[in-house]
Amino acid sequence: MTSDAPGRARALAHPDRAEIRLEQVLHALADPVRLSLVRTLADAGEELPCSAFPVPVTKSTSTHHFRVLREAGVIHQVYRGTAKLNALRRADLDALFPGLLDVVLAARRDQESPARSGA
Template sequence: MTPPQPPTTAAPASGGRVCEHPDRADIRLEAVLHALSDPMRLRVVRTLAARGAAAACSEVELPVSKSTSTHHFRVLREAGVISQTYRGTSKMNALRREDLEALFPGLLGSVLAAADGQDGRLGPAAGAVRT
């Protein structure tokens, strides 16, 4: 069951299209942990972290349908883990690293390190990211 989502505010976008994001103060730990608990969403986060820059949805390879991929990006955005903005016809995704670090110091780094450690123990898993 998905935890309740906090109120959202609009993020700037081009062409009048906006993506709704929670304000930093409204990001909840349980929503972030829920978002990070899914292997596909963790793969998105690991990919964005490895890139160190925003990426279009199509640049993040997920072995799921487009509609399922869209769902995973939405969960991450609504939890406050990523920000999404439109650039032309692409939706660009970036980690809200600064916001997460301010609210939950060390959480994102610990999750990413744990995922890397798990790959080392069990071999590259479905969530592994190649850089």
């Protein structure tokens, strides 16, 4: 990890692709707020600042959710100026766990569909 020396961008720790573990990814995706963050990133298809996410939690709780996603290898975060931008690590996740992200996101959409029948 790089230092926070003046003139250098702050760097955040991210696992390398080989360090991403299925149990950590599943844990990160198990929380409804974090899953919503991932779905927003997947739908956007581009980097988004933290302020672009409509989350029903405090800023400190939101920061925690982003950190869990980053440390699990689900997202990549980078500082650009004063903004922290977030990107989905789709290529890494698809390479390690083919189809997982698509299935999880599709299941979430199906659960939220108004046409979904009751159990």
